Amino acid sequence: MRRHDPGRRDRIVEVTLELIAEVGVAGLSHRGIARRADVPLGSMTYHFDGMDDLLRTAFTRFAERFSASYAAHFAEVGAREEAVSAIVALIRELSADAGMRDNIVAYELYTLAARDPAYREITGRWMAVSRSELERWFAGDVARQLDALIEGFALHGALDVAPLEIGVVESAVRRLVGA
Known part of the structure; x- marks a missing residue:
């Protein structure tokens, strides 16, 4: 796990766009995005106020x-x-x-x-x-x-x-x- 990861938020956003292209908005989940971005699940709520914000x-x-x-x-x-x-x-x-x-x-x-x-x-x-x-x-x-x-x-x-x-x-x- 990376403690210092200044690109984490950007990586989450980029992975979200990749997954939208692959599975659509309806197929997104916090877990799937976190897994693909290689970030702890808690990073999702740390950086974004929910899926809509993301x-x-x-x-x-x-x-x-x-x-x-x-x-x-x-x-x-x-x-x-x-x-x-x-x-x-x-x-x-x-x-x-x-x-x-x-x-x-x-x-x-x-x-x-x-x-x-x-x-x-x-x-x-x-x-x-x-x-x-x-x-x-x-x-x-x-x-x-x-x-x-x-x-x-x-x-x-x-x-x-x-x-x-x-x-x-x-x-x-x-x-x-x-x-």
Whole structure:
């Protein structure tokens, strides 16, 4: 057992995200998280006020990490036409098998947010970051529509049995932005 373990809290949060991707929120338990994180069970209540506190912390970290990745995706974009291409590339990445873990975690967050305002605050901040990034090239209403389009195509690309047709994606993005 580790007495001095400054990374314990962070490890618990990261393991929680891993387990959400594997078993969903419904499959989580304090014991399972503690076992996977290799921490004493008492660490769970020492660092968090319960499962809800842990979940809010984990989903906040996930949303912040995803927002940073989203911003980095557009960091080199200098013009509107480049933004259109970056949006299409982002949708392709989000709907690829490599993005499935993050998609699962996001869908678990969305499910909680549909019922609980505390989680809706997390998704609200996340969406605001996404829209503000898109507003660098597009009007606010178009940025909001693009954000929804990105989410929708990513969802369909990740869950539909038919492969996502990038030509259809590009056509939709261009139609929406008037390009």
